[in-house]
Amino acid sequence: MPAEVYNANPTVFATSKVSKPSIASHSIWIDDADAPRHGEKDEAEPIDSDEIFEHIRQIVDPEHPLTLEQLAVVSAQQVEVNGNHVLVEFTPTVPHCGASTLIGLSIRVRLMRTLPQRFKVDIRVKPGSHQSESALNKQLNDKERVAAALENNALLNVVEQCLKPPT
Template identity: 60%
Template sequence: MTKLADNINPHIYEKGTEREITASDLDENVVDEIDEREIFDLIRNINDPEHPLTLEELRVVEESNISVDNKQNTVDVNFTPTIPHCSMATLIGLSIRVQLLRALPSRFKVTVKVAEGTHASEHAVNKQLADKERVAAALENNNLVQIINQCVAIK
């Protein structure tokens, strides 16, 4: 028997609009800094492992939960699992991490965490996501990589 999803009927939220392209975006001489919105755009379209929906539609990631510091070269992402006992939380966190590793310049130090108080085993999940070796080990597991790749692949 196939496993049913943890949250069978999640609440779906509105998709935000695409970032508006301003005149300065098209001006060759203006330098655009990497900002929160840009990080959000990188991860909003990651697919949920259980539903054909994006993390944005499930409001797992939100622009307000992201912070970027271009001077210190740090990026912090907090995400909110749909339900407090979601078994996919680690997987979602890992997908976000992988996507950011691939899509951000290497100067950034990326931290991905479960937003405070939104998950039953918040501490354990955060520990797993922060542990470089565990992440590296997970990425050597072909099955896991396959699922993550399917999540981050652009539809």
């Protein structure tokens, strides 16, 4: 958790529906056991925005023991799927939220772990919702910056805490 709390008293919203069973935690890297064997077809199963939302709604905020859905940081309306392209837009609770990078990184890691490799994922801050919107969007969608962040054990530990099912 960050040392400084950027929103000490967030508004908590009701969740939209009962969540599906939580997603099991595993390595952020691809598991070769799940890869198709030689001669097997990798059928492209369609994935919709509701399924993507189910994957990210239970991510826990880095500052509070609340989910991103409870804080209205993510909603089903902020997820778009167009073929193999996924766009997730999130809304920080305050315009100066220093935890926005961790939130976006947590969303990216969850989707890296759950979606097939064929998907291109873009994570963006809702336009006008953060004072460093452009820099955040650039950082969250740069493969090299994301890879470097995930090599940092301290950051990775915070992301892992965010991805644990809420208590």
